Amino acid sequence: MFKKTDREKKPKLLSAFLLAVMLLVSACAKDTVVKDRPPMPFEVKKILIFPFEDMAGVYGQNIDARCPVCGKVFMTGPVTENATRILTDQVFILLKERKDIELIPASQARGVMSGLRAGSKNALSEQDLWIETGRDLGADAVIVGHLYRFRERIGTKYSVEVPASVAFDIHLIGVRDGRSLWGGNFDETQQSLFEDLYQLGTFLRRGGKWITAQELAVSGLEDMLDTFPASAKGLKNQ
Secondary structure (H helix, E strand, O other): OHHHHHHHHHHHHHHHHHHHHHHHHHHOOOOOEEEOOOOOOEOOOEEEEOOOEEHHHHHOOOOEEEOOOOOOEEEOOOEOOOHHHHHHHHHHHHHOOOOOOEEEOOHHHHHHHHHHHHHOOOOOOHHHHHHHHHHHOOOOEEEEEEEEEEEOOEEOOOOEEEOOEEEEEEEEEEOOOOOEEEEEEEEEEOOOOOOOHHHHHHHHHOOOOOOOHHHHHHHHHHHHHOOOOOEHHHHHHO
C-alpha cells in the first residue's frame, strides 16, 4: 500500500519540481535585446526609414565595430545576401500598423541621399546625411540601423552544425536637432536549452527549435519595437 502511494506521488513531485525550475529560470532570464531608454511621448508624426547598413561590409568580418550613434561595440561576422533588405522591410512591416505615425519607406531615401552627396561641396557626415535627407522628405525623425552579423544556421530546425547568429542596432533620430529619441540593439547566437537554461522563456516562445537567421532577427526586432515610443499626437487622439 505504501509503495503504491509513493509511485503515485512521484509524478506529482516531478511536475512540481519542473514548474519550480521554470519559474526560477524565467525570473532570472537575461535579455539579448537592449533598449536605450523607456518609451515616452514624443513630437514625431512622420518618420523616414533608412536602409540598414552592412557594417561587416565596411569593416570586414571578425572586427570590433562601433555603432556610430550609441558607441556600443559589436563583433562583425558573415552577412548573408539581402539581409539588410530583410531587416529594413521588417521594420516597416512592424511599424506600419501604428496610427500615430506616418512612415516614409527606405526606397525614397536612396535618391535623395545620392543627390545630397553629389550636390555637396564638402563631404557630409553620416549624421548630417540622415538629417538633411529627412528634412528634404518632410520627416520629423529618421530610423537608422546598422547590421554587424547575419550568419545563417547550418543544419535543420532539429539539429544544427552551426547556429544562427545576428547582431544589429536601430535608432530613432530627430531631424530638428539630431538628438537620439529612442534606440536599442540585439546581439545573439542561438544556443540550446542545455547550454543556457536562462533562455527557457525565449526557447519555448520560439517553439523549442533551431531557428533561421531571419527568424532570429525578426524575434529581436519584435521585442525591441514593443518599446517604440508613442507620439504625443497619438496620445492626444486616444
